[in-house]
Amino acid sequence: MSLHIEGLRAGYGRIEVCRDITMEVADGEFLGVLGPNGVGKSTLLGAIAGSVVSSGRVVLDGLDLSGRNARQRARGGLALVPEGRRNLFSPLTVQENLQLGLRLLPAPERAPTQDELFTMFPILASRRTQLAGLLSGGEQQMLALAVALARRPSLLLLDEPSQGLAPLVLQNLAEQIGALRGMGLAVVLAEQNHRFAARLCDRYLVLSSGEIAGGGDREALQDAEHVATALMAA
Numbered sequence: 001m002s003l004h005i006e007g008l009r010a011g012y013g014r015i016e017v018c019r020d021i022t023m024e025v026a027d028g029e030f031l032g033v034l035g036p037n038g039v040g041k042s043t044l045l046g047a048i049a050g051s052v053v054s055s056g057r058v059v060l061d062g063l064d065l066s067g068r069n070a071r072q073r074a075r076g077g078l079a080l081v082p083e084g085r086r087n088l089f090s091p092l093t094v095q096e097n098l099q100l101g102l103r104l105l106p107a108p109e110r111a112p113t114q115d116e117l118f119t120m121f122p123i124l125a126s127r128r129t130q131l132a133g134l135l136s137g138g139e140q141q142m143l144a145l146a147v148a149l150a151r152r153p154s155l156l157l158l159d160e161p162s163q164g165l166a167p168l169v170l171q172n173l174a175e176q177i178g179a180l181r182g183m184g185l186a187v188v189l190a191e192q193n194h195r196f197a198a199r200l201c202d203r204y205l206v207l208s209s210g211e212i213a214g215g216g217d218r219e220a221l222q223d224a225e226h227v228a229t230a231l232m233a234a
């Protein structure tokens with residue numbers, strides 16, 4: 001599935017945050033959206049997912065999602081893992097959270113998809129009756145990812161999954177996200193942590209004051225100094 005975005009503008013009431021964003025995500029591609037706090041990464045991801053009001057065109061594999069609400073976009077194949085794992089309900093168990101994600105699937109697909117997710121995230125299987133709020137930060141991020149994957153999206157929007165996690169946990173999380181390549185999924189990864197993004201992305205864009213201010217390919221992204229300079233300039 002490929003994503004095509006043209007002339008996207010998004011904001012809150014009269015405050016315009018993202019301006020004239022035009023970008024593509026190819027089939028199976030992992031695209032990084034990098035930039036410091038406050039440049040509009042979450043607004044951009046929310047606008048794509050339909051949780052933030054926007055204008056412009058959002059087309060997912062030929063299906064025009066412009067003007068559609070978040071639920072319709074989810075049905076079209078988009079899934080957002082929001083910043084701070086806000087798609088989780090802390091008083092519910094791991095399994096109950098997953099079931100909320102699975103609700104969007106036709107009934108016969110739910111049980112096999114749940115089994116698949118528990119195989120993919122064995123730590124969640126072993127914690128299935130535990131309350132989400134009592135999981136470690138890393139485990140919560142895995143669950144947030146699993147809940148989004150439960151609806152079998154074709155494009156995953158990941159908002160700062162590295163936030164607040166220790167280096168050892170990040171290693172594990174990067175491996176789990178990297179393993180999604182096998183599923184043919186495209187990913188847009190918003191990050192301040194460019195080293196984390198560099199482990200995963202094929203290409204990246206730098207966002208500055210809500211506009212695309214630069215970008216590069218995988219090689220440029222591996223060059224931490226190059227990216228740091230681009231981010232400073234942004």
Ligand SMILES: Nc1ncnc2c1ncn2[C@@H]1O[C@H](COP(=O)(O)OP(=O)(O)O)[C@@H](O)[C@H]1O
Nearest residue numbers: 012015017035036037038039040041042043044
């Ligand atoms: N719900 C909101 N209402 C008004 N302004 C917001 C809201 N959310 C974010 N903003 C503003 O939009 C700008 C971009 O925020 P955000 O998209 O969260 O950036 P980032 O994810 O890159 O840190 C910031 O100036 C922020 O204060």
Ligand SMILES: [Mg+2]
Nearest residue numbers: 041042083160
């Ligand atoms: Mg953000």
